[in-house]
Amino acid sequence: MCQLCGTVGHSSTLQRRIHHRVSILRRYILRVLHRFIVCSGRKNANSTYRMLPPDAALPTHQAPPLDSAAEPGLEEVKVESPHVFRTHDLESDLVSLKISLLGDCQIGKTSFLVKYVGDEKEQQGKQREGLNQMDKTLVVRGARISYCIWEVQGDGKSEDQIPMACKDSVAILIMFDLTSRCTLNSVLGWYKEARKWNQTAIPVLIGTKFDDFIQLPIDLQWTIASQARTYAKAINATLFFSSATYNINVNKIFKFITAKLFDLPWTVERNLTVGEPIIDF
Numbered sequence: 001m002c003q004l005c006g007t008v009g010h011s012s013t014l015q016r017r018i019h020h021r022v023s024i025l026r027r028y029i030l031r032v033l034h035r036f037i038v039c040s041g042r043k044n045a046n047s048t049y050r051m052l053p054p055d056a057a058l059p060t061h062q063a064p065p066l067d068s069a070a071e072p073g074l075e076e077v078k079v080e081s082p083h084v085f086r087t088h089d090l091e092s093d094l095v096s097l098k099i100s101l102l103g104d105c106q107i108g109k110t111s112f113l114v115k116y117v118g119d120e121k122e123q124q125g126k127q128r129e130g131l132n133q134m135d136k137t138l139v140v141r142g143a144r145i146s147y148c149i150w151e152v153q154g155d156g157k158s159e160d161q162i163p164m165a166c167k168d169s170v171a172i173l174i175m176f177d178l179t180s181r182c183t184l185n186s187v188l189g190w191y192k193e194a195r196k197w198n199q200t201a202i203p204v205l206i207g208t209k210f211d212d213f214i215q216l217p218i219d220l221q222w223t224i225a226s227q228a229r230t231y232a233k234a235i236n237a238t239l240f241f242s243s244a245t246y247n248i249n250v251n252k253i254f255k256f257i258t259a260k261l262f263d264l265p266w267t268v269e270r271n272l273t274v275g276e277p278i279i280d281f
Helices: 002-040 042-048 109-117 119-124 156-166 181-185 187-195 218-234 250-261
Strands: 094-103 126-128 131-140 143-152 171-177 202-208 238-241
Touching: 094 109, 094 156, 094 187, 109 131, 109 143, 109 202, 109 250, 131 156, 131 250, 143 156, 156 187, 171 181, 171 187, 171 250, 181 187, 181 218, 187 218, 202 218, 202 250, 218 238, 238 250
Parallel strands: 094 143, 094 171, 171 202, 202 238
Antiparallel strands: 126 131, 131 143
C-alpha cells in the first residue's frame, strides 16, 4: 500500500513539472509570435502615427504667468473676458483688447491717443477712411496686455465706421471738448449710437483740454462741470477731465480701465472740486 502511494505521488509531481514546462514554452512561443507581428507591421507604423505638438493638451484660455513686478495697486490679472483675443502662437502670452474712442472732430481725440501711445509710435498708427487705429502694449505682473484703440474721426463721413469701431470693444471712451458746449451736447448721441453695436463695453466720459478749460470764468466752469456730471450719470459712465498737453489723467484713465476689466483692487480718488481735474463715478 505504501509503495502504491509513493508511485502515485511521484506521478503527480512529474505531471506538474511537465505542465509547468509546457506553460513556459507556450508563453515563449506567444512572445516570439507577438514580436514577429509587430516587426512585420512596422512598415505601416509611420502612416498611422503622428507626433502631437508639446502644447496640444494645454487649454487656450490658460492665464499668463504673473510675477511680483506689479503696477502699484494692480495685484492680480485675470485673462477671462468675452472680448479677449489671442495673437499667433508665437505670442501666446499677449492679451489683445479693443477700445473705442468716439466724439466730435477737433476735440483733441488724436492728441489724447498719441499722448498715451507715445510720440514715437504716432507714425505707426493704421489709418483708414474715418478711422485711426493705434496700439499700446503694457505689462501687468508679467502679463502682456495690448490695447488696440480705434478712434472714430468724428466728421460726417465717419459715422459709417461706428459699428466697426465698437463691435467687440471692452471699453468705449466718449470724448468732448471742455471749452465747447456743443461737443458736450453730442455725448448722448454718440453713446446711443455706440450701444446699438455693443451693450457690454465699459463707458467712460472724458472732457479734453482741461488746460484751456481752467481759463474760463469760474461760474462757466461750474455750469459745464455740472452738465458733464449729469450726462455721465445718465450713461452710467465714469467722468474724467483731462489734458493731453500736460498729461493730466491720460494714463490714469487707462489704469482705471485695466483695473475695471480684470477686477483689480486699484481705484481712483473722486474729485469734484471745480477748477481741478474732476473725476466722478
